[in-house]
Amino acid sequence: MPKRRFREIEEAARIARALSHPVRLRILDELREGGAYVMHLTTVLGRPQANISQHLMVLREAGLVTAEREGMTVIYRVRDPRLLALVDQLLELAESHVVARGAEEPLAREELPPRGRRRRGACRCPRCRGEK
Amino acid sequence: MPKRRFREIEEAARIARALSHPVRLRILDELREGGAYVMHLTTVLGRPQANISQHLMVLREAGLVTAEREGMTVIYRVRDPRLLALVDQLLELAESHVVARGAEEPLAREELPPRGRRRRGACRCPRCRGEK
DNA sequence: ACACTTTATTCGAAAATCGGAATAAAGCTG
């Protein structure tokens, strides 16, 4: 191991911290192709807008995403595609952890997929209206 | 995007949280080849033993490392080699972040490499004495 | 200007994390 420099390690820890919340991972997952509007994220993830904005701030401050104003709306994008590869590896590792210990506890209520037939993507952001 | 399952995402977040501290990343880095004894970690990382043990507990509870008793000593190993690949990607991403914004603040005192000529690995763990 | 939409920020409380200090626990040696 080539003796990593300290600053890199601290930065790596900051990145990992930004990734250490389920909502933020889901946000990054939604940003995969072409980014997403804030409104879209609140709809798809089913969480209050303020909360989504807070999590987006964390991702922004970690330098992982960019925010671009488009009139009234704001579109967020992943800054470096390598981040998505990283998230993929993280999810793969997580998958083997999960299957390794089988289906144990019954999944927190809060994180269950939203009820009802609210189709994924049924929000009013420009993307979902087919405007862009 | 193949609609990740929630449990995986929560597990991924837990893993990321375990990775979100510089000392823990350095520990994993030290475990790369053949694992390491706790004593070795405290020597190389220059931190109090209790603190190292606490961080090791976090890594254990996240399922990232194993602890194996060998008489008086305990050797820690990375459970899944894919974790090291993940850490590598994390460090690479961190490196571009660091070089991107140049050398700014002068690196916290606490994280500076240890003073003096205490050679890396000059501890009394079985490995460093050439016993194993 | 006013109303409306979309997003960001601030505030406060509950919870989690972190680290030092002290202590416990487990194994070895004599």
Add this chain to the structure above:
DNA sequence: CAGCTTTATTCCGATTTTCGAATAAAGTGT
């Protein structure tokens, strides 16, 4: 057994995270 070495755990205070609620800010349309 007493003493030593190595590692784990507990306690506690300080800091940080997280989230809801409320509010601010920025842009659009009338």
